[in-house]
Amino acid sequence: MVKRCGMHAGKALVESLKLHGxxxxxxxxxxxxxxVLDGLYQSGIENIVCRHEGGACYMADASAKFTSKPGVAFVTRGPGAANAFVGIHTAWQDGDPVVLFVGLIPIADRHRESFQEFSPEAWFGTQAKAVFILDEPDRASEIVADAFFCAQSGRPGPVIVGLPEDIIRQPFDSELSPPRSISESPVCLDAVLEELEKAENPALFVGGERWTPDACEQLTQWAESVPIPVLQDWHADDRLPDASPANAGSLGYGRHQGAxxxxxxxxxxxxxxxxxxxxxxxxxxxxxxxxQRTIAITPDPELRGAxxxxxxxxxxxxxEAVSALKPLKRGWPEWTAEKHQEFLDATRIPSVEPSSxxxxxxxVFAELQHYLKDPVYTVGAGNHTAWAQSFIPATSYPSQLSTRNGSMGYSIPAAVAATLETSRLVVAVCGDGEFLMNAQELATAVEHKxxxxxxxMDNSQFGTIRQHQENHYPGRVSGTAIRNPDFACYAQAFGAYGEKVTRDSEIADTVRRCIEAVHSGVPAVLHVKVDPEILQP
Structure with a gap:
C-alpha cells in the first residue's frame, strides 16, 4: 500500500481508480x-462528459463489454441516479462489470426529505451485485477496491457506490488499497469431454461475459478441429467469426430456424x-x-437465468474452460457442415424489387458490406436490429455491442464508447424511435471526435410493438405511430455529417459519402426512409 496524505477523499477515490487501471x-x-470532479482535474483520467445520465451509464456498459474491464460512470443524486438506472438494469441482465458512483446528500441531511434524497439500497438493491455507501473518508480507496472486485468476480455485474458530498470533501488520511486479482484457476473438463464423445448430435452454446480475444480464438480452433457446431447466445454473436465452419448461428429474436x-x-x-x-x-x-441433456460451464455459482x-x-x-479443452476421439463433420450451411443461407441478403x-x-446493407473489413457494430432494441445481426459480419472479438435486456437508446452511446477504444469502423444501427432516446449524445461524439x-431506419413507428399488435389485435394499430424529424439535418446541427435517402437509386453514393465523412474524422448519420410495412429483412 502507498501512503497518500494531504488530499480529500474525492481525490483519494480518483487516485484509486488510477491504481485500478x-x-x-x-x-x-x-x-x-x-x-471527485476536483480529483479528476489534471488526474490523467479522461472524463467523457455526457448529455444524459442514461447515455453515460450505457457508455460505461459498452466500455465494459468491449474491454472486459469495469466501465465507470459518475452521476448525481436523485434525478441523475434515476436516469442512470436504465444502464444498471442493462448491466445486470447482461452480466457486465459496471461501477456507478452516485453523489449523495450530506449524511446529516438523511431521512428529512432533503433535496433529491433517495435510498441507493432500495433503488438499486435488486439490480446490482452490491451497493456500497462511503460513510468514512478514510475508506474511500478501500471501497473502490471492494467495488471493482465485486463487479468482476463470478458472474460480472454492476456495483453502486454512494458518495455523500460531505464525506468526499473531508481529508483522507489512510493508504491506497491496491486492486484485488480475479484468479483464473485450472479446471478439469475430462468428464465433460467424455460425455461429448458419447453424443450422437451434440452442440456447444456460448456467450456471456469474461471472454477474451485469445479465448475466442482458442474456442474457434478447437471447435473447427473436432468439428462440432457452435451456437451463440442472443446478441453475443462474436465469439466465433461468421466464416468459421463451426459457426451454426445464434439464438433469440431474429434467429433462423436451423439454430x-x-x-x-x-x-x-x-x-x-x-x-x-x-x-x-x-x-x-x-x-x-x-x-435433452445440458451441461453448463459458467462463472456464476447461482446459474442465474437458466x-x-x-x-x-x-x-x-x-x-478457464477453453484452456481445459482437449482433442476428442471423434467429431461430427457432416452435422457441423449442415448447421453452418443453414447459418450461411440465413445470413445471405435477400434480393428485393427496386423502389422509387x-x-x-x-x-443499404448490401452496399455497406463493401466497406466492412473488421467492423464493430452497436444496436439497441427493435426490429431494425435484425439487419445488423444478420448482415454485419463478425470477424473478431469483440465486434458486437448490444443489450440482451432489450433496452432502447443504447446504439449511439455504445458507438461513442467503442470509437474511443478502437480505430476499427464502428456502425450504429438504429431504429427511429430507438435513435431519439439518446441521439443527444451525438454532441458528445462530435466533441470527442x-x-x-x-x-x-425510419419507418415512422415503433415497429416491434406494431408487429405485436398485428399479431394480437389485427388491424387495430394504436399508439405506435410517430412523426420524425429530418435526422440528417438533426445530425448536422450537432456538427456531424448527415444525409437522407428516400429511394434505392440514392443508396450507393450516399453510403460512400457517409463512409468518407467517418474516415475524415466526424460521425455520420444516414437517414433511411423505408416502407413501414417491411418490418424484417
Missing amino acids: VSRVFSVPGESYLA ADLLDNADLVVCLGTVPGDVATDGFQLRQSPR GVRVESHIVASPV EYAHMNL CAFLAIV
Missing part, C-alpha cells in the same frame, strides 16, 4: 460530487459462459424435454 470515465456533473432446431434436437448441449435463458429458448419453449434443465454445472470462467418511393434496408456511422 482506469483511464476513462463517463459522467454528467453534479454538485453532490464536486470533490432453434439445433438447440431443440441436440442430444447434448455444453454451455460455455452462459445458459439458454428466456430469449434463447423462445420464451422457455425450446429444449424443455427431460431427455431456462432449461441443467444436468451438471461446473463453475469456471470461459477463459422508399429505400430498402437490404440494399468519435467518428462512427449511424444508420437510422
Whole structure:
C-alpha cells in the first residue's frame, strides 16, 4: 500500500481508480460530487462528459463489454441516479462489470426529505451485485477496491457506490488499497469431454461475459478441429467469426430456424459462459424435454437465468474452460457442415424489387458490406436490429455491442464508447424511435471526435410493438405511430455529417459519402426512409 496524505477523499477515490487501471470515465456533473470532479482535474483520467445520465451509464456498459474491464460512470443524486438506472438494469441482465458512483446528500441531511434524497439500497438493491455507501473518508480507496472486485468476480455485474458530498470533501488520511486479482484457476473438463464423445448430435452454446480475444480464438480452433457446431447466445454473436465452419448461428429474436432446431434436437448441449435463458429458448419453449441433456460451464455459482434443465454445472470462467479443452476421439463433420450451411443461407441478403418511393434496408446493407473489413457494430432494441445481426459480419472479438435486456437508446452511446477504444469502423444501427432516446449524445461524439456511422431506419413507428399488435389485435394499430424529424439535418446541427435517402437509386453514393465523412474524422448519420410495412429483412 502507498501512503497518500494531504488530499480529500474525492481525490483519494480518483487516485484509486488510477491504481485500478482506469483511464476513462463517463459522467454528467453534479454538485453532490464536486470533490471527485476536483480529483479528476489534471488526474490523467479522461472524463467523457455526457448529455444524459442514461447515455453515460450505457457508455460505461459498452466500455465494459468491449474491454472486459469495469466501465465507470459518475452521476448525481436523485434525478441523475434515476436516469442512470436504465444502464444498471442493462448491466445486470447482461452480466457486465459496471461501477456507478452516485453523489449523495450530506449524511446529516438523511431521512428529512432533503433535496433529491433517495435510498441507493432500495433503488438499486435488486439490480446490482452490491451497493456500497462511503460513510468514512478514510475508506474511500478501500471501497473502490471492494467495488471493482465485486463487479468482476463470478458472474460480472454492476456495483453502486454512494458518495455523500460531505464525506468526499473531508481529508483522507489512510493508504491506497491496491486492486484485488480475479484468479483464473485450472479446471478439469475430462468428464465433460467424455460425455461429448458419447453424443450422437451434440452442440456447444456460448456467450456471456469474461471472454477474451485469445479465448475466442482458442474456442474457434478447437471447435473447427473436432468439428462440432457452435451456437451463440442472443446478441453475443462474436465469439466465433461468421466464416468459421463451426459457426451454426445464434439464438433469440431474429434467429433462423436451423439454430432453434439445433438447440431443440441436440442430444447434448455444453454451455460455455452462459445458459439458454428466456430469449434463447423462445420464451422457455425450446429444449424443455427431460431427455435433452445440458451441461453448463459458467462463472456464476447461482446459474442465474437458466431456462432449461441443467444436468451438471461446473463453475469456471470461459477463459478457464477453453484452456481445459482437449482433442476428442471423434467429431461430427457432416452435422457441423449442415448447421453452418443453414447459418450461411440465413445470413445471405435477400434480393428485393427496386423502389422509387422508399429505400430498402437490404440494399443499404448490401452496399455497406463493401466497406466492412473488421467492423464493430452497436444496436439497441427493435426490429431494425435484425439487419445488423444478420448482415454485419463478425470477424473478431469483440465486434458486437448490444443489450440482451432489450433496452432502447443504447446504439449511439455504445458507438461513442467503442470509437474511443478502437480505430476499427464502428456502425450504429438504429431504429427511429430507438435513435431519439439518446441521439443527444451525438454532441458528445462530435466533441470527442468519435467518428462512427449511424444508420437510422425510419419507418415512422415503433415497429416491434406494431408487429405485436398485428399479431394480437389485427388491424387495430394504436399508439405506435410517430412523426420524425429530418435526422440528417438533426445530425448536422450537432456538427456531424448527415444525409437522407428516400429511394434505392440514392443508396450507393450516399453510403460512400457517409463512409468518407467517418474516415475524415466526424460521425455520420444516414437517414433511411423505408416502407413501414417491411418490418424484417
